[in-house]
Amino acid sequence: MRILIIGAGGVGSAAVRIAVRRRFFDRLVIADYDPSRPQALVDSLEDDRLVAEQVDASSAEAVAEVMRKHQITHVLNAVDPRFVMPIFNGCFAAGATYLDMAMSLSIRHPEQPYSKTGVMLGDEQFALAPQWEQAGRLALVGMGVEPGLSDVFARYAEDELFSSIEELGVRDGANLVVAGADGEPAFAPSFSIWTTIEECLNPPVIFERETGWYTTEPFSETEVFHFPEGIGEVECVNVEHEEVILMPRWTKARKVTFKYGLGDEFIDVLKTLHKLGLDSTEPLMVKGVPVAPRDVVAAALPDPATLGDRMTGKTCAGLYVTGLGRDGEPRAVYLYHVVDNQWSMAEYGSQAVVWQTAVNPVIALELLSKGTWQGSGVLGPEAFDSRPFLELLAAEAPLGYGSPWGLEER
Secondary structure (H helix, E strand, C coil), rough: EEEECCCCCCHHHHHHHHHHCCCCCEEEEEECCCCHHHHHHHHHHHHEEEEECCCCCCCHHHHHHHHHHHHEEEEEECHHHHHHHHHHHHHHHCCEEECCCCCCCCCCCCCCCCCCEEEEHHHHHCCCCHHHHHHHCCCCCCEEEEEEEHHHHHHHHHHHHHHHHHHHEEEEECEEEECCCCCCECCCCCCCHHHHHHHHHCEEEECCCCCEECCCCCCCCCCCEECCCCCCCEEEEECCCCCHHHHHHHCCCEEEEEEEECCHHHHHHHHHHHCCCCCCCEEEEEECEECCHHHHHHCCCCHHHHHHHHHEEEEEEEEEEEEEECCCCCCEEEEEEEEEHHHHHHHHHCCCCHHHHHHHHHHHHHHHHHHCCCCCCCCCCCCCHHCCCCCCCHHCCCCCCCCCCCCEEE
């Protein structure tokens, strides 16, 4: 296996740090628009399987050229979702397996954005699924943590725990705190602010089997959810996310939702950015220079990859499932995965949120290398057997990745 990871930011760097401890690949090329970032990573890790490259992720031709140069067999897209389609198309042109952690962008309904869907997340990719299937090639989409591990949990719940599922409810929360220069908590998002703005200010999507997909207002349907391992109660709200698009395609759940624990301060900041137009991706002319307001916001905030030393607490990704158990009786469980920032920094030098995101595509790559996971077309994690994935995630090194997941009866 010869892997290309595009993007040497927080998640891409964490994926490399995780992957170098494994022996399932022969070559790992790290590419970024800024060539100094992958080179610094290669220099720090001192593994002769690693190579640094420069690539323009907005160009399918440039992506395909790098792939051909290094005879790449598998590509992991670790940049923000603006670049999904050029990387996706470049990967197909060069004949490799494609993985991403966020899917092609949505476009809201022009007249009724808060009740009807327009172009949904991943629609552009799914439109090309027949082409991938006919070519016998695989695009494994939404293979991060959310989407990704949460979707693996959905497959596990349907196959192992329930006879019928009423709702698959993804619930994400944390008690992470980032210290500012004065020692007080600072506003410093632990994940890409560009992506966070995109998913939080777009109309959230909900799925119901009887009616299909529909949308609602951003930050709607506040719910207090109890997260395990000391995180406690966190207010969660509806957010647009890929699981709601993916899970109905491969499970029989009656309803699918996604709610994120953002907190009042974060929601207020996002609402203010929207009110001021600072969430826009359309460039404005600033003293003769075109500048996208959202790019300015991203540049003004600290790089999430650099926050680990200032961060304390835990992050939890999980799936709350309700329905009838295998015995036909009502059942409710929360399947979850918690990462402590102190552990991820000590073990990998990566903060908890990016490490938790990055470990899942690396596990998927290992399963693909062994032939444990196989397929063609554009497929979500739900299309594959969950058991080998969850076993590999939890097993202690060197057999697995040493990061157990949990199950709580509720």
